[in-house]
Amino acid sequence: MTAELTRGQNHPLSQVRLVIRVSAGAPVVAGVTLGDDQGRVPGPEWVAHPGAPALPGLDVPHRAAAEHRIAVDLDAVPKRAHRVHVLIALPTGSGAVRFGASAAPFVAVAGADGTDLATFTLTGLDAESAVVAVELYRRQGAWKVRAVGQGYAGGLAELLADQGLPQAHQVASTIQQATAPTPPVPAPLTPDQNTTPYDTRPTAPAGPYGSPYDDHPAAPPQGAGLYSPQNAPNAPAGGPVDYTHPGRRTTPPPPPPAAPPASPGQPARPVAGDATGWSMEERLYNQVWGMFEDYARTTAAYRSAVDFADTRMERELDEALADPRARMGGQADAAREAARAKHTQLMDQAREVLDRDLAQLVAESDVVEPALPPSYAGWDNPVWHAYRVPEELPMALRLGDLRLPESERLRIPMLVRLPLERGLWIDSGASGPADGTVDAYDVRRLAMDTAVAHVARLLAAHPAGAFTVHVVDAAGAAASSLAPLVGAGVLAGPPAVGAAGVADVLGRLTRRVDLVQMAVRGGAPDALPPDFDPAHQLLVVNDFPHGFDDRAVTQLRYLADEGPGVGVHLMMVADREDASAYGPLLDPLWRSLLRLTPVADDHLADPWVGHAWTYEPALVPPGSGVLRQVLAQVAAARTKPR
Numbered sequence: 001m002t003a004e005l006t007r008g009q010n011h012p013l014s015q016v017r018l019v020i021r022v023s024a025g026a027p028v029v030a031g032v033t034l035g036d037d038q039g040r041v042p043g044p045e046w047v048a049h050p051g052a053p054a055l056p057g058l059d060v061p062h063r064a065a066a067e068h069r070i071a072v073d074l075d076a077v078p079k080r081a082h083r084v085h086v087l088i089a090l091p092t093g094s095g096a097v098r099f100g101a102s103a104a105p106f107v108a109v110a111g112a113d114g115t116d117l118a119t120f121t122l123t124g125l126d127a128e129s130a131v132v133a134v135e136l137y138r139r140q141g142a143w144k145v146r147a148v149g150q151g152y153a154g155g156l157a158e159l160l161a162d163q164g165l166p167q168a169h170q171v172a173s174t175i176q177q178a179t180a181p182t183p184p185v186p187a188p189l190t191p192d193q194n195t196t197p198y199d200t201r202p203t204a205p206a207g208p209y210g211s212p213y214d215d216h217p218a219a220p221p222q223g224a225g226l227y228s229p230q231n232a233p234n235a236p237a238g239g240p241v242d243y244t245h246p247g248r249r250t251t252p253p254p255p256p257p258a259a260p261p262a263s264p265g266q267p268a269r270p271v272a273g274d275a276t277g278w279s280m281e282e283r284l285y286n287q288v289w290g291m292f293e294d295y296a297r298t299t300a301a302y303r304s305a306v307d308f309a310d311t312r313m314e315r316e317l318d319e320a321l322a323d324p325r326a327r328m329g330g331q332a333d334a335a336r337e338a339a340r341a342k343h344t345q346l347m348d349q350a351r352e353v354l355d356r357d358l359a360q361l362v363a364e365s366d367v368v369e370p371a372l373p374p375s376y377a378g379w380d381n382p383v384w385h386a387y388r389v390p391e392e393l394p395m396a397l398r399l400g401d402l403r404l405p406e407s408e409r410l411r412i413p414m415l416v417r418l419p420l421e422r423g424l425w426i427d428s429g430a431s432g433p434a435d436g437t438v439d440a441y442d443v444r445r446l447a448m449d450t451a452v453a454h455v456a457r458l459l460a461a462h463p464a465g466a467f468t469v470h471v472v473d474a475a476g477a478a479a480s481s482l483a484p485l486v487g488a489g490v491l492a493g494p495p496a497v498g499a500a501g502v503a504d505v506l507g508r509l510t511r512r513v514d515l516v517q518m519a520v521r522g523g524a525p526d527a528l529p530p531d532f533d534p535a536h537q538l539l540v541v542n543d544f545p546h547g548f549d550d551r552a553v554t555q556l557r558y559l560a561d562e563g564p565g566v567g568v569h570l571m572m573v574a575d576r577e578d579a580s581a582y583g584p585l586l587d588p589l590w591r592s593l594l595r596l597t598p599v600a601d602d603h604l605a606d607p608w609v610g611h612a613w614t615y616e617p618a619l620v621p622p623g624s625g626v627l628r629q630v631l632a633q634v635a636a637a638r639t640k641p642r
Contacts, residue, residue: 002116003565004417005134005147011118013136013143015111016074020086022133023067025103025276026096028088029156029179030068032058033163035083035135040164044171046081047160051178058084064091064179074136074143083137085148085163089130089156091179099151100126103278104286107133109145120147123286124293128152130159270364272371281373285395285415288368288376291361292402292412298357299404300609305350313343358407365410372398375461376413379453379620379627387630389464389637393418397461399454399596401616402604414615416594418461419536423560423570425593426451428543429577444575446598448481448542450617451573453627454596455540457618459490460630464637468535470505471495474547478573488631490638502547506555509539509568513559516566536567544574545582553582560589 003011022030031049033041041047048055050062057076061068070086077084088105090096099105105122120134128151135146152158156175160168275290277283320335370381375394377383378401397418401411428447459467471482473495485491496505515532519525539559548556560570572593579586597603602614620627 003118003421004419005118005120005145005421006417007120007124007147007149009421010144010146013074013109013117013145015117016143017112018072018074018117018136019110019112019114020070020072020134021068021108021110022070022086022088022105023107024088024099024105025066025278026101027064027066027091028068028105029064029091029175030061030070031087031089031175032060032070032072033085033087033160033165034078034081035085035163036080037082038164039083041160043165044167047165047171049171049175049178051174072136083135085135086133087130087156087159088133089159089175092176093180098125098127098129098153099131100128100276103276104282105131105133109134109136118145118147120149122149122151124149124289125151129155132159270360270367272368281395284368284372284376287364288372288413288415291364291368294357295361295404295407295410295412296606296609296611298354298361299406299611302350302354302406305353306347309343309346309350312346313339316342354406358410362407362410365412369413372413375418375457376415378413378618379624384626384630387460387633389633390461391463393463393466394461397457398618399424399457400618402613403616404611404613405602411616419567420458420569421564423564423572423593424451424454425590425595426454426571426573427576427595427597428573429575443598444477444543445481447573448478450596450598450619451540451542451571452481452485453617453619454571455485455538456627456631458538459634462536464634464640466535467538468492468533469538469540470509471540471542472502472505472547473497473542474499474502475543478542484627484631488628488635490631490635497547499547499549499552502552505539506552506559509537509559509563510555512537513562513566513568517562520566536569537563538569538571540571540573542573544572545579553585557586557589560592 003009005011022028029050031047032055033048034046034055035041044052046055048058048060050060050064053060053062056078057073059071061070068088072084074084086107090099096102099122104125106119107122108116108119110116118134122131122133125131131151132148135148136143137146152162156172157169160171165171273280273283273287275283275286277286316339317336320339321332369378370383372381372383373394374381374383374387375390375396376398378398395417396415398413398415400414402414403411426447428444455469459469461467469485469490470492471485473479473482474497476495476497478495482495486494496502515528516525519528541556544556545553556570559568563569570593572589576590595603596617597615598617600614600616602612604613604615605611606613
């Protein structure tokens with residue numbers, strides 16, 4: 001199972017001989033730096049680049065191109081090297097000056113057999129011209145890969161300097177010189193050639209898949225098979241081998257829609273899908289997270305300005321009143337008044353900037369929200385009325401909305417990538433509004449309603465038969481909430497009740513994880529039983545730990561730890577306090593799941609800027625029939641012959 005990483009995530013590597021594929025919307029330079037135990041690059045001899053493409057265990061491409069393959073043998077990497085950084089940069093003189101002007105680069109780490117182990121799409125780049133894409137690092141004797149995505153507007157020199165390389169500028173210059181385009185040499189003419197001496201097309205021989213000018217329309221870069229001189233068809237004898245995948249798009253995607261001209265002195269009118277990407281779905285995904293980042297940054301700037309204004313007023317008051325003799329009289333009153341007036345002026349300026357930025361984001365949200373596809377859209381979006389079961393898995397799924405207290409109107413969709421890499425924990429405990437209008441019973445009911453809405457979204461996002469849902473409701477307390485799923489017939493079976501039902505479902509899913517892991521480790525992933533269900537599996541557990549004994553709890557932890565890697569996912573509907581009797585045994589389980597609440601709650605922390613985001617679940621509007629309509633479509637698609 002391929003791990004689809006997001007920035008900052010890591011994944012263990014099961015192989016040491018790797019091929020790292022890099023795809024970009026424009027020609028890029030690919031290189032590798034080796035880091036010591038502190039992550040620093042001691043010298044130029046620790047850098048593999050087109051001018052010096054080989055290091056022990058590494059072989060990087062010799063020229064700039066839109067696609068690269070980097071061969072890595074981790075066993076041959078020097079023992080002093082603890083990190084392997086894969087970096088890409090835009091070459092000078094190529095036309096492109098920043099990554100934000102082209103499609104998001106894509107990196108895949110594959111084993112020697114061509115199986116993708118991890119992938120990473122570098123979204124969110126703008127003015128950067130060099131970026132550390134991924135890093136391979138040692139941890140307790142084993143190797144892992146981490147998605148980095150750290151960009152540098154100052155290019156390779158800034159990147160290498162940040163890694164501690166003393167000769168950063170000289171090495172960066174050497175790399176750019178090695179990949180600088182050379183003037184083409186015209187081919188010799190013969191009398192019968194209808195060619196002018198000014199024909200500047202390169203005369204390189206055609207690769208095994210056609211001429212260098214071929215444009216192969218295909219799907220976005222999602223990983224490709226491994227090609228080598230031994231298996232490349234029709235490779236020219238003695239000539240260079242074209243490693244380009246025949247179905248890989250080699251030209252940049254069409255430009256995003258342009259905004260209509262703005263009135264003089266007015267900001268540009270927002271347009272849905274004006275971010276970079278290979279498809280409208282990817283553009284909208286990048287645009288949503290661009291809005292999230294803009295919202296976070298402008299709010300952080302406002303809060304910083306408020307703190308500055310408060311600190312300045314306190315300092316000025318302290319200075320004005322430091323002399324006890326000046327604390328009384330008109331001079332002291334004037335100092336206080338001046339300090340407060342300056343504070344008010346700074347606060348007004350900060351709020352004016354914030355309101356301007358929020359107004360632009362609200363305007364953008366107003367045009368983006370109606371354009372979202374079903375997997376990104378709220379349940380009240382009319383796009384659900386035209387829903388059809390997809391043929392392919394979408395990029396992401398909406399789990400709710402995010403907002404900050406500075407703006408009650410602005411909501412940013414909370415999108416998570418598919419397939420799921422973390423399970424979900426729907427908190428049925430004491431959370432919610434401070435006024436106490438939702439009691440404990442209502443929270444438990446709303447938690448299960450939220451879980452059902454998320455399950456319906458997951459079913460609707462997957463192609464027919466590609467997602468199977470199991471439900472454990474040991475006490476039978478969620479029958480009313482589960483009625484839409486049961487009535488539509490989209491579950492793998494009736495909800496399991498009682499201790500026997502819990503043991504049966506957990507036993508079957510545990511055996512499934514064991515079976516797939518043994519097949520993968522044995523190098524025979526196709527040797528699974530004929531009746532094996534290849535669909536992703538989701539286990540929904542309501543009212544945990546009711547009906548669970550020690551063995552069942554151990555199996556549940558095993559599924560949470562090992563399941564996502566083989567397509568078995570977990571959704572818990574539970575109150576953390578109810579499981580306190582197990583002590584620290586379940587702490588790793590809670591930490592591995594993404595906590596969501598059935599009511600609005602500011603529990604999601606942003607490690608980048610320190611915000612506490614208020615999460616609002618994506619619930620079906622009261623009285624709406626959209627959930628039944630969508631589930632009916634899912635059920636009908638499963639019964640159609642394929």
